[in-house]
Structures are given as structure tokens and as C-alpha cells.
Amino acid sequence: MENKSLILGYTVVRKKIKNINLRIDSNLNVYISAPLNLDDYQIEKFIISKKAWIDKNIKRFSDYKDINKNLDTYENDSYIFFYGGKYRLVLKIGEKNIEFNDDDIVITNKIIDKESIKKIIYTDLYYPKARKLFVKRLDYYLELMSEKKDINLKISNIKSKWGLCIPQKREIRLNIDLMKKSIEEIDSVVVHEVAHLKHPNHSKNFYNEIDKYFKNYKEVNKKLNSRI
Incomplete structure (x- = not known):
């Protein structure tokens, strides 16, 4: 009633x-x-x-x-995030190409539709940059946090998580959508997952470990999760 x-x-x-x-x-x-x-x-x-x-x-x-209006619709004059910056998409018909023009990302392709443009952004922009950047940031924090650099890094679209650590396999997975975030936000996820190598659970020791190497973790983590 x-x-x-x-x-x-x-x-x-x-x-x-x-x-x-x-x-x-x-x-x-x-x-x-x-x-x-x-x-x-x-x-x-x-x-x-x-x-x-x-x-x-x-x-x-x-x-x-x-x-977030017109964000990630992959249409002309819509917006995407890259390295924490907001860029306008300018779509043109022609041979496949992607280039930056100030705050615009100009994408040229024979087919202009949502799925085609989204695929280009991920395969030609996010994934190539992610592989270089994530390896660099992971190596930096592995050394800083006294961990061996024998980690199997996987980059994928992880649902509802920014990252994942499987300590027994020495495996760290990072979400490709981190490419939308700033370097500082990406680092906060890397430190989080590296800390899991020593502390599998979210214990007090785990957060103490993070605090040693990333003093403003809570602040950055809040920013990280304010949007995707």
C-alpha cells in the first residue's frame, strides 16, 4: 500500500x-x-x-x-577524455587517420558511425599509448616499492574495476579506460595493485604500504572515481 x-x-x-x-x-x-x-x-x-x-x-x-554532456557518444562534436584532458571529436570522411589539433582530435575514416569511431579511438589511440605508459609507470613503482620486475601486465576492459592484482601469478591487470585519466590517477591505481603483491587484502598494512609511496592517495582515488 x-x-x-x-x-x-x-x-x-x-x-x-x-x-x-x-x-x-x-x-x-x-x-x-x-x-x-x-x-x-x-x-x-x-x-x-x-x-x-x-x-x-x-x-x-x-x-x-x-x-558529461555529449561525452563518449563518439559522434561529431562529442567529447572524449585522454590523459585527463577533455577533447572534442572532429569526424571526417576519408582514409583512416587520427591527429590532434589543439583541443580537438580529428578522426578521418571511410565509415563514420559510433562503433567504427569507438574502435579507432581504442585500437589506434588508447591501446598503443597504454602499453608504453603502463609498463613505464609499473616498472617505476615496482622498483620504488622493492618488488621484482617479473610481472605479467595485462591491459583490458575490466568491468567495474580500474585494476586487478593476482599475487600468486605475479599478474597485474589494468583497465584500458585509465587512458581517460590523468597520470596521477593512473599512478594511484598502479601503486594500489603493486601494494597487493605484499598485501592481498585491503588491510591496514595494505593502506600503510600505499601511504609510504603515494601520500595523497585518498584524494586522488576520490577524483579517480568521480567519473569514468
Whole structure:
């Protein structure tokens, strides 16, 4: 049983729950779930107490949507990230080529569609650069953290993870989408995975190990996970 109403301009749904809850959807609409027996006055008090939080997060979500508008659609005048920078895609018909022009990446290809352009970006830009960069950064931190350089590095599209370490196999996997991130963010993932060679779990010792070599890890990790 649910009971929907409008209080102080917000949609309130009363249902069989114990506590009052609040959420903001992808269209920036605010919804409040409340217990069936909670009166309007108590709900109004809750809304007023959360008003600053609501306004702050609506602005944050709105800014996020603006920043990511036309991102990774692989269309003309859309945007992609590379090394932490945002670049506009300029698509032209012709023989396959990819070049940089200030803040534009100009891609020429006989076929201009989403799948073709995405494939070019990954196979001709991200993967070739990733192999050189990831090896360089991994070698640097292996030496710095007193680890042998006998690591099997794999680069792939890992779902929901930036990296993965399998200590018993001496294997580290890095997500190709790290090429969208800054060098500092990439380094934070490399240090994280190298630390797993000594500490397989996310223990206190594991984070102490990271802190020895990457002092602002928490700050950079937060930035890393703020968008993909």
C-alpha cells in the first residue's frame, strides 16, 4: 500500500517502512519515502532540515550532467577524455587517420558511425599509448616499492574495476579506460595493485604500504572515481 502526495513542492510517498528516506533521481527530481503513519508536519520538518543538502546535491548532479554532456557518444562534436584532458571529436570522411589539433582530435575514416569511431579511438589511440605508459609507470613503482620486475601486465576492459592484482601469478591487470585519466590517477591505481603483491587484502598494512609511496592517495582515488 502506497500513498503519494506533494509537500513543500516535493513528491512524498507513504509506504510500509520504518524510517523516512530521501533520494534524487537522474532528472534531478526529489522523492521522499515516509512511514504510513508519519504526519505532514514531521515530513515538513524533515524536508526543511535537509534543504541545504538537497540544494547542494541538485547543483552537484546538475554540474556533473553538464560536464558529461555529449561525452563518449563518439559522434561529431562529442567529447572524449585522454590523459585527463577533455577533447572534442572532429569526424571526417576519408582514409583512416587520427591527429590532434589543439583541443580537438580529428578522426578521418571511410565509415563514420559510433562503433567504427569507438574502435579507432581504442585500437589506434588508447591501446598503443597504454602499453608504453603502463609498463613505464609499473616498472617505476615496482622498483620504488622493492618488488621484482617479473610481472605479467595485462591491459583490458575490466568491468567495474580500474585494476586487478593476482599475487600468486605475479599478474597485474589494468583497465584500458585509465587512458581517460590523468597520470596521477593512473599512478594511484598502479601503486594500489603493486601494494597487493605484499598485501592481498585491503588491510591496514595494505593502506600503510600505499601511504609510504603515494601520500595523497585518498584524494586522488576520490577524483579517480568521480567519473569514468
